[in-house]
Amino acid sequence: MPEPTIDLVLPCLNEAAALPWVLGRLPTGVRAIVVDNGSTDGSATIAAAHGATVVHCDLKGYGAACHAGLEASTAKIVAFLDADASLDPRQLDRVIAPVQAGEVDLMLGRRKPVSRQAWPWHLRLANAELSRRIRRRTGLTLRDLGPMRAARREGLLGLGITDRRSGYPLETVVRAADARWRIAEVEVDYLPRSGRSKVTGTPLGAARAVLDMSKVLAG
Template structure:
């Protein structure tokens, strides 16, 4: 076929899959022959030493060598080398059925740009998935993915999926490890791509060796990725909860102790409320800074609502709010010092004086944190590329000054 454009590339990442690679390629080629779809089988080899490359070529597959190790690195290189308009990717361990791709191709032809397989709807054979993956890992991570990003996919980590090659390449996927699959779905959802889901099956893989997947290590990498790509859930929402809790509790205790039944809430609870305000405000600041940084450098798509919010939060306005807070704190601190002086700098036993001092410290710390966060946020907003006013020759020592014509 040469370099002629094709409709479909069936892509398999490979690292020492000699036991199962041939049967996967045969199933994929059988599907192409049966369906009449113009396509190819592409193996993205990640440095196999068991003869997998020779097996692939002997069975008519095209091989692309990927020197950078990692599931994501192999798939990224395979997607870049694919000749098909559509790509269906899946593991080369014979756990997915490459002879039954009709639902994926039909959905792609209908205009869906990412088509996820759902193993829970299609059927998971006994022994195909460890119980902690089936009942804990996948359900929990899929729930968090749907909660954080409002994606339609219910099987967040299914490895068999199809997509429009140009649309996925336009997402700028970056990760090189197992979290590549999560990045693809998250960025596709955030970018507004048309995501669909079709049932697929999963059976025990045909390898005699242990799988490359490491449950807790790779599970943590997926969870970490979900959190890092959602500053709202990592920073903003927890920060808002802490700030609101601290303001409500602190406001209730500012006039004096509060009794609920036989329990009395006093200064110790007021200290906790002050800590919640400080930590909550800092967490909200991290959320705004993280969102600005991530969207600015292309990790997550830009948001018009968020950009409008940040346009209003200029450095000058943030500094003004910080100075107001610090002014309130300084005034309360001076009042507290005057009260201390009135007692000849002896022990401060009045709960009202202690409340004022706690309020002063909270306002001072919060204002100082807000000021530093404003400067840090502005640093991330510095333009990435600036047109140089002076060329290197213009600033060379001893160079004559250039005059305008």
């Protein structure tokens, strides 16, 4: 089999209902790496049936799943996407193309909600606070820390990201900024997700995620 042009890491915990839609919308040249983080609903079996490479990650945590997928990847460029159908894989080119062209080192998808249901109030507040803290810590003016992002694999591994919980995306940005990477964001549609988020599905969950990210900013 030829090497994929792009590897897409999909951290996954009980996303059986969403996976067929997500995996059915992959652009040509993108290989899905579904990282199963202890699903009990048959997500891994469904992912494999839809052509994805399945990686099992025993260490619990969003960051643990993301990093396991990064380590399992082989393509020069790696993208990340949640497996909950909240983001459309057909819009991946918006974050991938600038990296491929050498214009950007790390491209982030800035979520544009298509409805109020897509982005509840507690998540909007948490995101605004994190954006403020990122600007204070790095000087970057980012309006979102969304889960769709892309960069070169070798560079990502070289950042030495250590967080294995909710702080993983933020640590990626902070370490990339410290390394003077060119970082940008582009709008992507944000859809109502399938099921409740395992990280920020409640105000308490959102608060815990902010705490994880605060530890990254304080480090």
